[in-house]
Amino acid sequence: MALSVALLAAAGELTQRIHASVVARGFEDLRPAHGFAFVRLGTGDATATDLAVHLGVTKQAAGQLVDELVRKGYVERRPHPTDARARLVVLTERGRACTRAAEDAMAEAVRPWAERLGEDGVRALCEQLTAVAPEGPVRPAW
Amino acid sequence: MALSVALLAAAGELTQRIHASVVARGFEDLRPAHGFAFVRLGTGDATATDLAVHLGVTKQAAGQLVDELVRKGYVERRPHPTDARARLVVLTERGRACTRAAEDAMAEAVRPWAERLGEDGVRALCEQLTAVAPEGPVRPAW
């Protein structure tokens, strides 16, 4: 019980820290939700529909999100190599820079834990957490 | 880095499980966000403004949330004992029943961890997580 509450509170705090750090590095026009999109977009093989599935929203909502990220210069659309209906959504250089900032912020945020748990402890904790959410990082959606 | 991702994913998954369980017990007109409000309301001494601070939203938004919960029968407003401007927001019996359902769901969701970590391990993990978010459970807000 208390563990659940602590986990949710920690996740909320972690999200805010990451976001604050990303904003501080000059990416002021993003919200925390965009980070979850970037995780999927990072592989370079995502379509808008893939993104919709990953985020747990409709494909229309995903399309609007992509529009916004294109307008702000974080991603661009490219023709899909094998499917003329689809369009790949890939990160621009700015998008990759933002991704690096978020990764740095994440590493920074968990540094105290890493020091306390040690490398093996972190890996073990990671595996336990992953066991709960095997599908990878989806948008929390509350 | 991976730890952050795993933590966020676990929190999202945990939220969905708790919500699904609460809905399954007959509280179908609530969203996960309401749970964060119930945490603050449980103490019985909360005003709408207290709730706003706890959730990180404006007092107007908190007031609308309270209106909704009153309409659905989960809380009721009472005059504040010492401040004629303020009104206490307290859980009804239905509200308390829902809180118990959520607590059960939380305990259920972390049972596998409890078995694996042991009582001391859970407490230690709890403390580490709490160290990151000392303010208690606030709404994640992404």
Added chain:
DNA sequence: GATAGTGGTCAAGCTCCTTGACTATATCGT
């Protein structure tokens, strides 16, 4: 080659939250 399925877009509407303005009560300073 007809038929059903999938990727994407357009349009309308809804929900929840915001900002701004306002009233009533409380608190503080002198």
Added chain:
DNA sequence: ACGATATAGTCAAGGAGCTTGACCACTATC
């Protein structure tokens, strides 16, 4: 005591982000 300032709450209007529904273009299946 009393005026100035701060706080609890409400009303109103607007906006961001999501939804549903309809639709077109292309793909896959038989």
